[in-house]
Amino acid sequence: MYKNRLQEYTQKSSLQLPVYQTFNEGPAHMPRFRSTVWVDGAQYTSQNTFLHRKAAEQDAANLALESILKRVKDEECPLLDAETVFCKSILNEFAVKVNREKPTYNSVQLPGPLPIFTSTLVFDGVSYTGDAGRNKKEAEQLAARTVILSLLGNSWSTKTLHKIIQSKSKLQAALDRVRDSNHFKPNIVPVGVKVGHCSETTVDQEQEVITAVARDAVPASAIPPAASGMHRPHHDFKRPRLDPDPAPKPIPFPIAFEHPVSEQPLGVDCGSSSAKKRWKNEKNANEETDTQ
Template identity: 50%
Template sequence: MYTNRLQEYTQKLGISLSEYRNRNEGFTHAPKFRSCVLLNGKNYVSRGTFVKRKEAEQDAAKVALENITETRNVRGKPRIQDPTYCKYILFDYAVKMYLKIPEYSTTGGEQMRPVFVSTLDFDGKVYKGEEARSKKIAEQLAARVAIRSLLDTFACFI
């Protein structure tokens, strides 16, 4: 279910998801629905028309997910859009390379609207992530910074 995955993704990142907008491009007796979803200021439209409105919404959500979780940029270098698995990836890398396990230090959370910032000590370097609404996401964002740095380092050898 693409609509559920899109909703989970937006909630994890704190992005507001607006309602789906549907348009019947067919007739009353033979509907052809096209759906659109607004996400982070961009519209994502279903590729085709569908007999059922829910099918059109699923296709619009699929289009949105494909665009926001794109894995390669124009140079073919990996882009890390979704930080969800970054902590796991970095931990796995440390284990496989026999490195010290990453250590996270997170501050914040005392305000009315909690804001957390995490720093990560990994392989002798310190990485600082962006602000986040939870400690877990702050740590994932710090791990993403470390992974991007590692990818940039390895890009020199390709």
């Protein structure tokens, strides 16, 4: 039985089939068999000895299954304990993959001064009740987590759940990067995710987170200030002080307007030029007198 379950697990996980090695530790007339099985690079040895070889191998296979399932459960529990926001989404996706009906939730408020709710659901014919939550949505997420933790202990469901939880874990890591990014405005979380509260996410809302992460991967220098979500720096602009212009000085005009000589009016004294003419005329007259 355990050998079949272990072999089924390795096949679904695309691992090498388990290898058994069994030894007789007792005398020939009273054999005592102990078996060791190797799975995924690890070995598991039965703690007890058995009269039959098959019983020893079954015990070793059971030990290997318990150890593997515990290890997987320990790896998944931190995400499920820290953030229950994806539990309903994980359970719904798992139900689709294994051809099971999606669960329906029945939430009731517990008596008391504070609003406390518990939720019960039926999955695959089994009823599960989750821990108390502060509201109906949180109670439903906690009920879904109870189912997931229970299914992680089954070899037939562990591998499928492991893949789904890992995908949600990557999404959660992406959400944390966006939340801590300098390009993301403080106190703002993508639609469908509330910090400190439980809510159900949809495929579209998960896509918003992935898109935001892709945008966050772009260098800050390539993002315009308006799109980066950061406040643009404010600088006070001081206009330089200009001294008042001095009073305009009058442009000096020429002292006097001089008419050209050719344009001078008649009767205007020409100075030394007239005296030279009189002197020349008198000289000519004297020369004529001397000649006579």
